[in-house]
Amino acid sequence: MGTLELSLLLWVGSLAAGLLGSLTGLGGGVVIVPLLTLAFGVDIRYAIGASLISVIATSSGAAAAYVREGYSNIRVGMFLEIATTLGALAGAFIAVYLHGHWIAVVFGVVLIYSAYISFAARADRESADATDRIATFLRMDSTYPSGGGMKAYHVRGVPGGFGLMFVAGLLSGILGIGSGAVKVLAMDRIMRLPFKVSTTTSNFMIGVTAAASAGIYLDRGYVDPGLAMPVVLGVLLGSLAGSRILSGARTRVLRLVFAIVIGSLAVEMIYNGITGRI
Amino acid sequence: MVGAVNQKELDKRAEIVIGILLRTGVLVSAAVVLFGGVLYLIDSGAQHPDYRAFRGEPATLRQISQIFRSALAGDPAGIIQCGLLILVATPVARVIFSVWAFLRERDWMYVSVTLLVLALLLYGLLAAHS
Numbered sequence: 001m002g003t004l005e006l007s008l009l010l011w012v013g014s015l016a017a018g019l020l021g022s023l024t025g026l027g028g029g030v031v032i033v034p035l036l037t038l039a040f041g042v043d044i045r046y047a048i049g050a051s052l053i054s055v056i057a058t059s060s061g062a063a064a065a066y067v068r069e070g071y072s073n074i075r076v077g078m079f080l081e082i083a084t085t086l087g088a089l090a091g092a093f094i095a096v097y098l099h100g101h102w103i104a105v106v107f108g109v110v111l112i113y114s115a116y117i118s119f120a121a122r123a124d125r126e127s128a129d130a131t132d133r134i135a136t137f138l139r140m141d142s143t144y145p146s147g148g149g150m151k152a153y154h155v156r157g158v159p160g161g162f163g164l165m166f167v168a169g170l171l172s173g174i175l176g177i178g179s180g181a182v183k184v185l186a187m188d189r190i191m192r193l194p195f196k197v198s199t200t201t202s203n204f205m206i207g208v209t210a211a212a213s214a215g216i217y218l219d220r221g222y223v224d225p226g227l228a229m230p231v232v233l234g235v236l237l238g239s240l241a242g243s244r245i246l247s248g249a250r251t252r253v254l255r256l257v258f259a260i261v262i263g264s265l266a267v268e269m270i271y272n273g274i275t276g277r278i
Numbered sequence: 279m280v281g282a283v284n285q286k287e288l289d290k291r292a293e294i295v296i297g298i299l300l301r302t303g304v305l306v307s308a309a310v311v312l313f314g315g316v317l318y319l320i321d322s323g324a325q326h327p328d329y330r331a332f333r334g335e336p337a338t339l340r341q342i343s344q345i346f347r348s349a350l351a352g353d354p355a356g357i358i359q360c361g362l363l364i365l366v367a368t369p370v371a372r373v374i375f376s377v378w379a380f381l382r383e384r385d386w387m388y389v390s391v392t393l394l395v396l397a398l399l400l401y402g403l404l405a406a407h408s
Contacts, residue, residue: 004323007315036329043332053362057304060368064301067293074289078376079391085398092402138387207300207369208395214366215403219341221334225358226327229315232362236308 003226006040011230013039018058018238023245024258027206028235029055029177030114033107034265037278042227044100044278048176049222052210054235055178059207061240066200069145073193076140076155077201083162084169084183084209091173092213096220098174104273107175111266114181115259132156135191144197153194161191173213178206292379296372303368307361314349314357321354342404370399 001009013035014028021028029051036047066072095103135141135155143150164186168179183202187193193201217223272278334340338348339359348356373396380388 001326002323003325003327004319006327007319007323040329042329045332046329053365056365056369057307060300060304060365060372064297064304067297067300070290070293072293074293074376075388078388078395081373081395082391082398085395085402089398089402139385208373208399211366211369212399212402218363218366221336221340223339223359223362224329224335225314225339225355225362226318226322227329228362229311229318229358232311232365233308233315236304 007226007230010036010040010227011234014054014231014234015238018054018235018240019242020238020254020258020261021235022058022062022239022242024255026114026258026262027055027178027180028058028239030111030262031265032231032235033176034111034269036227036231037104038265038268038272044103045220045222046224046227048095048103049217049224050176050228050231052172052176052214052217053223053228054232055172055176055210056207056214057232057236058239059178059203059210061236062243063200063204063207065243066203069200071144071196072200072204073140073142073155073197074204075138075142076187076191076193077204079138079140079158080162080165080186081205081208083165084172084179084205085212087166087169087171088173088209088212089169089216091170091175092216093173094170095174100278101273101276103174104269104278106171108266108268108270108273110171110175110177110179110181111262111269115262115266117181117185129154132158134158142197144194146194151194153192153197155191155193157190157192161186164190169209169212172206172209173216176213176217178210180206288379288383292376295379296375299372299375300368303364303371307365307368310361310364311358312361314354314359314361317352318354318358366403370396370403373399 017031017035018028032051032054033047036042037044131154135158140155143152168182172179180202184198187198188195338344339355345356345359345363349360377392380392
């Protein structure tokens with residue numbers, strides 16, 4: 001296949017990935033690596049390099065829209081970025097010593113988890129009503145827009161959230177994804193932030209996490225311009241279009257379709273990893 | 279330290295600037311990547327690239343100083359890579375701006391937190407070479 005045809009196909013595929021990722025809230029990054037390795041036969045290192053860069057694009061693009069709405073908690077985000085950047089650096093270093101087979105298997109497991117978490121209940125649980133010593137010291141308690149006005153919330157579980165964020169960064173550095181699902185888990189379940197605050201703060205953090213390992217990937221020659229160009233442009237346009245459509249779209253069916261797609265990609269990644277085809 | 283209301287107000291203004299910063303970074307980067315991409319396709323659109331085997335990129339497309347050099351020399355792949363570097367620099371610029379925003383609030387704890395994040399980022403970008 002010639003460069004022109006390949007670039008066009010990659011662009012269309014990435015556009016679809018960005019659109020679905022944005023509509024379902026899972027992010028386009030999780031499907032870029034399976035798309036490139038399974039459908040286009042790209043080496044997993046090139047695939048991870050292109051994916052990581054496109055993750056920065058979607059995170060920054062979406063965060064630009066979210067920060068204005070006043071949901072994201074800058075202090076929580078910045079404090080936890082210590083953990084995610086440390087994890088991302090460690091992950092990028094470990095990735096060299098991991099064989100492609102193993103990376104494919106780990107990737108499949110994370111995909112299954114992401115598909116599952118996108119279905120888990122999204123109801124806002126009551127935020128902690130008592131103040132937490134560490135969270136108070138770190139001035140993390142804040143407010144968010146809710147119904148009539150600003151609603152105050154308390155943060156808790158800072159050490160647990162911090163630890164899980166290190167894991168999120170580690171996965172991001174090894175797999176070239178945003179690890180949004182793990183980040184939301186840390187903030188929503190452990191630190192008890194309101195759901196919308198968790199998702200927007202997570203999105204805000206993804207770019208910084210990915211930038212930490214991007215330099216190492218670039219230095220190792222994982223980032224191919226010919227491959228990254230159509231992928232980044234496709235994912236970016238797709239996710240921007242997705243965020244425009246989002247208000248009013250019925251996402252329940254869409255999320256089901258995407259979860260099935262991700263589930264089957266996961267099985268294929270694990271199978272190919274175990275049989276040594278990746 | 280400034281009062282809670284004042285802190286919220288400053289936070290709000292910082293968030294607006296961060297939003298503009300992120301959007302500008304992404305748009306400039308996408309424009310540079312698109313420009314380089316068009317040149318790249320004109321140049322080598324008929325070639326048959328093979329991404330099945332990993333060879334790694336040449337030094338001209340790996341090291342920051344060399345990427346700028348090949349971009350300025352008009353190499354399409356170098357221009358794309360330069361656009362990708364701008365993308366990677368966008369969150370870094372966001373963190374640098376946050377240092378300044380916390381400094382204005384005289385929030386020394388978060389100035390330190392943000393400086394630590396910045397140091398880790400710069401380490402990954404500049405120091406962690408093989």
